[in-house]
Amino acid sequence: MRKNILITGASSGLGREMAVQFAQKGRNLALCARRIDRLExxxxELLAINPSISVIIKSLDVNDHDAVFTVFNEFKQELGQLDRVIVNAGMGKGASIGTGYFEANKQTAITNFVSALAQCEAAVTIFRAQNAGHLVTISSISAVRGFRRALNVYAATKAAITSLSEGLRMDLAKTPIKVSTIHPGFIRSEINEKVKKVPFMVDTQTGCKAMVAAIEKEGANSYVPTWPWAIMQLIMRVAPLSLLAKMS
Incomplete structure (x- = not known):
């Protein structure tokens, strides 16, 4: 069992709900995000759910890459070992390319990929020293194909995360270190709370229950909730662009 779990971006949305569900399972939690007040x-709440667990919180802006290494190492020292790191922090700012929103698109690209890379580097450095650990990257169903408008850059960053994770999985294939990539479908959270009409949208609790179950299985790639996304991802890979355009 992976007892000590680190989750980035844990102050809201999917990260927060995953923390709740892992607390219910009796796991110790190392939680970080920019908003320390929310983490407090x-x-x-987590200690009320399960007083027997340890919960350590730290403020972290994942775009401060030096701080990522510092905070991860502090968590490791305080817990003695990190058994699982969930690279969850991300954002969804942006708009169609060429419409004046380069700064927003750049911010999403840096946060979702470069800063995710920093988190992977920090986590796997610790795992290599321990010769044990489980890295979990949170990608998206949008990683399967390109998406348009506000999701254009977001989808590209998630495709990059999926590719990065696959290469890392090959690198670590002969070690005890595992790498899993979770591809959530449309799950309601703060990142998409203003989006109204989306097919197959589920609430945060339902979506995270599927995510946590997939994480616990430690498979390579998971598409969640399984219905309909395990099937939809196959259809999306061959669908014409006109059909994909209706999804974004």
């Missing part, structure tokens, strides 16, 4: 509230 979450910590109290």
């Amino acid at each position: 509230i979450l910590k109290a």
Whole structure:
């Protein structure tokens, strides 16, 4: 069992709900995000759910890459070992390319890929020293194909995360270190709360239950919730662009 779990971007959305569900399972949690006030509230909630677990919180902006290494190492020292790191922090700013939103698109590209790379580097450095660990990257169903408009850059970053994780999985194939990539479908959270009409949208709790179950299985690639996304991802790979355009 992976007892000590680190989750980035844990103050809201999917990260927060995953923390709740892992607390219910009795796991110790190392939680970081920019908003320490929210983490303090979450910590109290988690300890009320399960007083027997350890919950450590730290402020972290994942775009401060030096701080990523520092905070991950502090968590490791305080818990003694990190058994699983969930690279969850991300954002969804942006708009169609060429329409004046380069800064927003760049911010999403840096946060979702470069900063995810920093988290992977920090986590796997610790895992290599331990000769044990489980890296989990949170990608997206949008990684399967290109998406348009506000999802254009977001989808590209998630495709990059999926590719990065696959290469890392090959690198670590002969070690005890495992790498899993989770591809959530449309799950309601703060990142998409303003989006109204989306097919197959599920609430945060339902979506995270599927995510946590997939994480616990430690498979290579998971598409969640399984219905309909395990099938939809196959259809999306061969669908014409006109059909994909209706999804974004």
